[in-house]
Amino acid sequence: MGTLSENKKAALLSVLLLIFGCLIWELSIPAQKAVGELTEYELLTGGGQPKAGVPPPSQVLGKAWEQLSDPFYDAGPNDKGIGIQIGYSIYRVLTGYLLAALIAIPLGFLIGMSSVAYKALNPFIQVLRPISPLAWMPLALFVIQDSEASAIFVIFICSIWPMLINTAFGVAGVREDWVNVARTHELGAFKTAFTVILPAAAPTIVTGMRISVGIAWLVIVAAEMLVGGTGIGYYVWNEWNNLDLTSVIFSILMIGIVGMLLDSMFGLLQRAVAYTE
């Protein structure tokens, strides 16, 4: 054991924890089932026994296998493969997110470069930022009159703030010396922005983008539960209505995995733009 590297030890420990956790979960289910059999009504409503009907991990694994072996089937509005549902969610997140980036990054540049712009826009940012993105939903539905676009708008409004604030912070914090290098080399405003300020502020900007995409992925589930139709959030809610807890647990896991993948993509981007002084 002493010869194993730190990473290998950690990986081994992770696997052991997973097996141990699943084992406890698996073993704790049958006892509840026995009680559940006595109260059929309670089991159906999920009222008397809150944990009644929670499936063991083996069942969830089976479900995962079944779903992942055919992720893109489409059997009508209420029966689509997990791949299609996740695809819808990712499409909404990316659309709203990219629109937000398109506005937040240039605006953040402006705020970071001009203290007048910062002071003028700061009160609006401070008031709008703490608003829960879902609070916009009724207004969005009324104004846009399209549930799909409203969901995208909610993603847009929740992912704009971290990007805006981080871009402004990164741009304002670019070292005076580097700006002086640009000035003594007679670089124009446009060239300075792209060759000096953007690379200098990039690590902070990408951190903001990473936070934003994380928030967007959190919010899309709730938004889709509200607007319905398609998407992973709708899927979770739909399976809850079907009382198919196996699917609920499986989709919760999928939400986690997709979120992790989105985050690690930005982790790679962050590493690409990082520099040491």
Added chain:
Amino acid sequence: MAKSFLSIENLTQRYPDGQGGEFTVFEDASFGIEKGEFVCILGHSGCGKSTIMNILAGLAEPTSGVVKMDGFEVSGPSLDRGVVFQNYSLLPWLTALKNVTFGVSARFPDWDKAKVIEHSTAFLAKVGLTGDAIHRKPSQLSGGMRQRVSIARAFANEPKLLLLDEPFGALDALTRGTIQDELIKVWSDTDQTVFMITHDIDEAILLADRILLMTNGPMAQVAESIEITIPRPRVRNDIVEHPNYYAIRNHLVHFLAQRSAELSGQSGNNNRPADVRIDLTESAETDEPEPAPLLRAVEG
């Protein structure tokens, strides 16, 4: 009166002192620098050396007074005036070579890529950076190597005036010596006009044609202009044996230790620095190797 290549006329810098009054860093500073000359400016901290440097670079505006180069008034930063900053100011996300090509392609926008790289590599080689090192990022280079890159970047741009702001301030004594030698080498190859701030008397004597001495701030003034009457090429080990070396050095030490404080705050009638020439070999030597002092515009 012949105008100098670079002439600084009645430069004054004042800042509000935070209590409604004004704080004068320096007043009516006037001096000239000739083409191809290497001039060092010596003075205690707070006398406004860096402010003068920033004004020359165009990064700061004086309260009053003008700077003229080649007869034209200087305003704002320009590629004609290259700067080597004390903290190197390399862009940390670019390699050493790219830091130099960054400047070269800004200076010579119509050059093709190959020519820019060739020119940059040549200047990096002049300061002793070759091979693998030029493809490293600044964070992977030592302080001395970073300052070499910064010097190469400035020289590669071939500016009309090169401004060095305490370029060796952050380096250890051994590295400083090597890079000083490299600086002399590059300078003598290029005929560059150089204006340099330093705290180091020996460094100033080794490098400069002329040393400007500033009195203490506030109300600092450029009091004297000392000609360095030691022929080039100068070698660190040999110049200390030159008869003029200690005479000049003693004069400088005396000025910085005592007279810079005594003269402080006096706004003299004559706002040009007094020319001082110390030459103990005067009778023996008639042919001066340096042409610069002969061209100098002197008033009073």
